[in-house]
Amino acid sequence: MKTSKFSAPTMREVLAKVKAELGEDAVILKSEKVKPDKGMNFLKKEMIEVTAARPEDVKEELQSGPEFAETLDKTITSEVENRRAPRTNYEIALLKDEVNRLREDLGVIGKHFKYSNLPSMPLELTRLWENMTKSGVESEWATDLAQDALVNLDANELISADAIENYMLNQLSGLIPPPVNRPIRRRKPLKIALVGSPGAGKTTTLQKMAADPAAYGKRKVGIITFDTHRMAAIEQIRTFARVSGSPIEVVYQPEQVTEALNRLADCEIILIDTAGIALSETKKLEQTKAFLELLDPDEVHLVLNACVRDEDLIFSCKRMQELSVSHLTFTRLDEALKQGYLMNVMRAAAKPVAWLCDGQSFKGNIRRFNRKDLQNWVLSHPEFIPAARRAETATI
Ligand SMILES: Nc1nc2c(ncn2[C@@H]2O[C@H](COP(=O)(O)OP(=O)(O)OP(=O)(O)O)[C@@H](O)[C@H]2O)c(=O)[nH]1
Ligand SMILES: [Mg+2]
Numbered sequence: 001m002k003t004s005k006f007s008a009p010t011m012r013e014v015l016a017k018v019k020a021e022l023g024e025d026a027v028i029l030k031s032e033k034v035k036p037d038k039g040m041n042f043l044k045k046e047m048i049e050v051t052a053a054r055p056e057d058v059k060e061e062l063q064s065g066p067e068f069a070e071t072l073d074k075t076i077t078s079e080v081e082n083r084r085a086p087r088t089n090y091e092i093a094l095l096k097d098e099v100n101r102l103r104e105d106l107g108v109i110g111k112h113f114k115y116s117n118l119p120s121m122p123l124e125l126t127r128l129w130e131n132m133t134k135s136g137v138e139s140e141w142a143t144d145l146a147q148d149a150l151v152n153l154d155a156n157e158l159i160s161a162d163a164i165e166n167y168m169l170n171q172l173s174g175l176i177p178p179p180v181n182r183p184i185r186r187r188k189p190l191k192i193a194l195v196g197s198p199g200a201g202k203t204t205t206l207q208k209m210a211a212d213p214a215a216y217g218k219r220k221v222g223i224i225t226f227d228t229h230r231m232a233a234i235e236q237i238r239t240f241a242r243v244s245g246s247p248i249e250v251v252y253q254p255e256q257v258t259e260a261l262n263r264l265a266d267c268e269i270i271l272i273d274t275a276g277i278a279l280s281e282t283k284k285l286e287q288t289k290a291f292l293e294l295l296d297p298d299e300v301h302l303v304l305n306a307c308v309r310d311e312d313l314i315f316s317c318k319r320m321q322e323l324s325v326s327h328l329t330f331t332r333l334d335e336a337l338k339q340g341y342l343m344n345v346m347r348a349a350a351k352p353v354a355w356l357c358d359g360q361s362f363k364g365n366i367r368r369f370n371r372k373d374l375q376n377w378v379l380s381h382p383e384f385i386p387a388a389r390r391a392e393t394a395t396i
Helices: 011-022 055-062 066-082 089-116 123-134 139-152 161-175 202-211 231-244 254-263 282-295 310-323 341-349 371-379 387-395
Strands: 004-008 027-034 047-053 190-196 221-225 248-250 269-273 299-305 327-331 353-357
Touching: 004 011, 011 027, 011 047, 011 089, 027 055, 047 055, 123 139, 123 161, 123 371, 139 161, 161 341, 161 371, 190 202, 190 282, 190 310, 202 221, 202 231, 202 269, 202 299, 202 327, 202 353, 221 231, 231 248, 248 254, 254 282, 282 310, 299 310, 299 353, 310 341, 327 341, 341 371
Parallel strands: 190 269, 190 299, 221 248, 221 269, 299 327, 327 353
Antiparallel strands: 004 047, 027 047
């Protein structure tokens, strides 16, 4: 049996070393805490030492998995036996600290076994799992879904690509809240505000919503903007309103809100454009919040640029929650190389998707999110080419 020893202050770091040296499938044979060398500074912390090997080097030993658990158990028990009862607050604090570290280490070990040493899966399930992770779905989430499929599908279903796809689609769509389809009432306009980071595509999306028959192009739409920070922004939306024949109200002060709403009272839909709020702009966030409280929108759509990293989008969702976001809208899908990672955003935000936008034109580039998108984004996605190019190829 050929084994190697690795040590570091925390289990997470040791496992990283093991992975780097012996690869993803490394087998952990033993884990223990070791004291620093005699000559070392007495303040130095204990180290975690892990004995590990490549699977091919310990083939036979692998059969006796429980021995590893016994070794670990013995290591922990003997340490506890040798230790005298804690006396001072300092010792108790150290002990608590150690328990917390141990808990964290066990979590890391658990994850390592759960996600690094996946059981071999039926071919179709493996293919699907790979597609999901390559498209950007968080790998631990994809693994959980694949493991659920292993438990819940029968033998015939597990070798059927259709059955597996169907199962995954149901699981994924079940996690995304369905959009609320509000009836448009004649007597009271439906008010929808668009919020988001600078340049996310709020104004363009508003124009698409107002102009495209797939959205509210056939309705009487009024526009309110309080994005008065830039003259160019006001001019851009005024020009659109003139061309499309939509009444527009530019609101500079909160006191003007009631009057603006009264003037648009005969509209079926009122679309509200806001100024882009960068992550550092706390004051702008507060100003927007104050305006929105007065406007009291039925829906607040957080507009997200699909080309931005999912981590940043998730952070933006958390931050903008102060504005009572009710829906997510994704723009620039035409420029996003892959889209599966947007599922991570939807899952983290737990909000329905209002619109998907995939182009700069006011007509033909806005649509609802549906099951087909889900399928394209995460399941049947063999090559990663932009959505627009895929559409072109499909029509040839
Ligand atoms: N390719 C592509 N471009 C888009 C899409 N949506 C918006 N854009 C472009 O993105 C740029 C910024 O769009 P805006 O609508 O002005 O963004 P905004 O969020 O209103 O920006 P601020 O008001 O400055 O915060 C413009 O050049 C738009 O044409 C989209 O779906 N696809
Ligand atoms: Mg704008």
